Amino acid sequence: MSCIAFTNGEHLLFMMLLCSSFIYMWAFISYINVEKSANTILYNLYVLMIYLVLTGGVEGTGPIWIFIVSPVTFSIRGLKRGTFDIVLFLIAVILAFYFADALDIYNYEPNQYTYRVLFSFIIVAMLSAFYEYTREKYNDKIIALSQKNEVLATIDPLTNLPNRRYTMKKLEEFKLALSRDQTPFVIMLCDVDNFKKINDVYGHDIGDEALTHLANTLKQNIPDKALVSRWGGEEFLIAIPNAVKEKGVEVANKIHASLKNNSICELPESVNLTISIGVIQCLEARSIDLDIKHADELLYTAKEQGKNRTCS
Known part of the structure; x- marks a missing residue:
């Protein structure tokens, strides 16, 4: 123009x-x-x-x-x-x-x-x-x-805790901090004892109430910067940054004591909600999957030793 x-x-x-x-x-x-x-x-x-x-x-x-x-x-x-x-x-x-x-x-x-x-x-x-x-x-x-x-993609709808997808991203961040700054972190894998029996005897609604109660207990008894997530089913994973294995065991004992002192109203007094826990300190040379596998092995060791205990 x-x-x-x-x-x-x-x-x-x-x-x-x-x-x-x-x-x-x-x-x-x-x-x-x-x-x-x-x-x-x-x-x-x-x-x-x-x-x-x-x-x-x-x-x-x-x-x-x-x-x-x-x-x-x-x-x-x-x-x-x-x-x-x-x-x-x-x-x-x-x-x-x-x-x-x-x-x-x-x-x-x-x-x-x-x-x-x-x-x-x-x-x-x-x-x-x-x-x-x-x-x-x-x-x-x-x-x-x-x-x-x-x-919805990162939160478990029942417990309102982060799900496995979100947790894996955070674990990768913790692993990067370990490799870059030598910042240690601990993984705790928890599993509800006799959860199938709770569902079978008292119904799935009470089972869901038990999981919600456990989620709240875990949130109340972990350090401020720690992450607790629903790993799957009745399994929960806790990651504690800037901590060593002894700190993880200390937190686990605190959780056991809290569950013992705070029962679920819908369950009879004779039925206690207990969990078994496997605690590991993550290693720089080991992948996240191997870290979790090792924590899972310790968890089942705790189950075999009588449940309601922590193995590290």
């Missing part, structure tokens, strides 16, 4: 379009700062549109181009900031029409042309704003749903 303006002898329009083209090229080249590039493109568009309204463009068709401003503005600036910019742009367009006539820069005929362009622009701007409003609402719902799904 700049070249067409040049061949038509409209040198001022040619220069404006040429300068705008260079500004757009610079904005696209410097795309690393997206917000800066987008604002440069937008405000350059505003200046060009005001110029076209003020001068009439080619045979009075300049004002027609202002209809592209609304969708571009809302796309770049969003609903609130975009509305503010559109209002300022509309005021600038009205002033441009006024000065075009007052300064005899361009005479728009018929007189109704100016009003129709302005009213049409307002309608397009309102439709663009409504579209942006619905788009933002839809995006908010998508983000909320995504966040909810992310929580």
Whole structure:
């Protein structure tokens, strides 16, 4: 269009379009700062549109181009900031029409042309704003749903503890800290004793209550920075960062004592909820899977030795 303006002898329009083209090229080249590039493109568009309204463009068709401003503005600036910019742009367009006539820069005929362009622009701007409003609402719902799904993917719904997927990521972080900074950490694998009997005799609802009770007990008796998760079924895994095996055994004994002193209301007094625990200190040379396997072996050793105890 700049070249067409040049061949038509409209040198001022040619220069404006040429300068705008260079500004757009610079904005696209410097795309690393997206917000800066987008604002440069937008405000350059505003200046060009005001110029076209003020001068009439080619045979009075300049004002027609202002209809592209609304969708571009809302796309770049969003609903609130975009509305503010559109209002300022509309005021600038009205002033441009006024000065075009007052300064005899361009005479728009018929007189109704100016009003129709302005009213049409307002309608397009309102439709663009409504579209942006619905788009933002839809995006908010998508983000909320995504966040909810992310929580569901990492949290056990019964106990509200992290699940195995989340725990494996945290164990990898602990292992990295061990390799990089020699920060020790302990893994404790816990399993409810005689859990099948609880389910068979008292029902699965009481079994679920037992797991919830155990989850709360574990959370209350571990250090602040420790992680407790539901590993699967009636198994729970505790990871204690910046700790050695002796600390793990100490925490395990605390858990045993707490379970003994806090029974489940739905179970008879003669039935105690007990767990067996395997405690290991993780080694840098050993993989996480081998660490867990070793803790599992100690857990079953505790089972074989009579249950309700800790092996390390």
